[in-house]
Amino acid sequence: MDDPGNGGHAALVQLQAYLAQMDHAGETRLPAERELSESLGVSRGDLRKALAVLEKDGRIWRHVGRGTFVGSGPVEETIGISEIAGRTNPADVMRARLIIEPEIAREAALHATLSDIAAMRQSLVQTRDAVTWRQYENIDNLLHRQIAQASRNNVLLGLFDVLNAVRRTVVWGRLRSEGARPPADHHSFADHERIVEAIAERDLGGAAAAMRLHLQQVERRLIPVREAAE
């Protein structure tokens, strides 16, 4: 009404001023559109146009039901495990393990403390004592996690946990009753020992190689038809 000609431009200017004034405080959320439009004295349509400009510019971020916030994006867009697991397959999970875990083992060889290594050795013994596949699986998981923990890098540990959770949901329901207990000559026993030994000897490349070999063995056991088909 005052100046319909400039359209949303006045609203954009006012909104930028408001943003600058608000940015000095720690608050990142700005009022609802209905309030703000009245507070700034512009129509909601013009306000929305201005907001759209700022959003395309990356200065604010909006979401239905939550509000409008300043900043490039949601600080904590929860990336759900099920979201990842929902659109993937065991082969990709295995591939990711083959890429990530050897590097984690290398890092573990560099940063593991003596107590870390002692804990791994104890898990090694326990895997041999497992009387059921479920027990073995638990201790196997524990050992792999101990290795990730030994990297002394909480980010790597967290990524490992995410990967592990995805793996569990994806292959969920496999290997139910393949046998009473792991056979004594199961390849993983020797594999695990090689990995832990390499870590103990601070052999970075050896630890990564041993882990890679181990996971390739696991992959072969998981998808046994592969070589015959090719």
Add this chain to the structure above:
Amino acid sequence: MDDPGNGGHAALVQLQAYLAQMDHAGETRLPAERELSESLGVSRGDLRKALAVLEKDGRIWRHVGRGTFVGSGPVEETIGISEIAGRTNPADVMRARLIIEPEIAREAALHATLSDIAAMRQSLVQTRDAVTWRQYENIDNLLHRQIAQASRNNVLLGLFDVLNAVRRTVVWGRLRSEGARPPADHHSFADHERIVEAIAERDLGGAAAAMRLHLQQVERRLIPVREAAE
């Protein structure tokens, strides 16, 4: 009452029978303790003792407010971004990036489609056109994510997203007003071009090396005092 002497043993046997019977169905959650105790005709105390045994054995797991489930552990223990970010530091995040992202780039060089590469090249141009640091950051993020996406592995992409979210929360609030816009000779421009070119030429090792080099540059810029201190 019937046989107080054997204590919880009878309950344990009955519970194991119930578990075996239920395990054939796909259901993993068993009834509430109050119902189950009445259904099996044992006291809740004995039932809980039996449940404790099975839990220590790893066959079931329980959680307050949710229930009791068969299986080694919660299939979806939500690993929160903030949980990871809460107990780490920028150095560890950078280290994790240096470990993960080069391997992702290698995978991208193997699996990227032509449209993937075209999208990357477009982002390359856009980074040069960015007039503000925030715009540059957005496009930079987009480019790195495009590379992860080009790996054609949703697990790797998910892990990258998690890592990225952690990075954003950890370094949150840095580099506010270091300058109006990225300088034309910013190292990242050439770095990014090298990475994309290596991916386009299917040079696996080259892509990984270029990404590693780029991240080392970023690390150096992030922690500039390092070399002087040593």
Add this chain to the structure above:
DNA sequence: AAAGGGAATCATACGCGGATTGGTTAAAAT
């Protein structure tokens, strides 16, 4: 008649209170 503004409506997300469930403790019963 055209255009812009305002109100109603829709879809999604948050918040709160009740209900459910494992964990714990105390009273009661045998």
Add this chain to the structure above:
DNA sequence: ATTTTAACCAATCCGCGTATGATTCCCTTT
């Protein structure tokens, strides 16, 4: 004295109401 039962606690889930951004429709104004 031991076991069973009940009651209570803490944590979680679920449903409903509210708030918010997105969209549509109608009306006023020029």
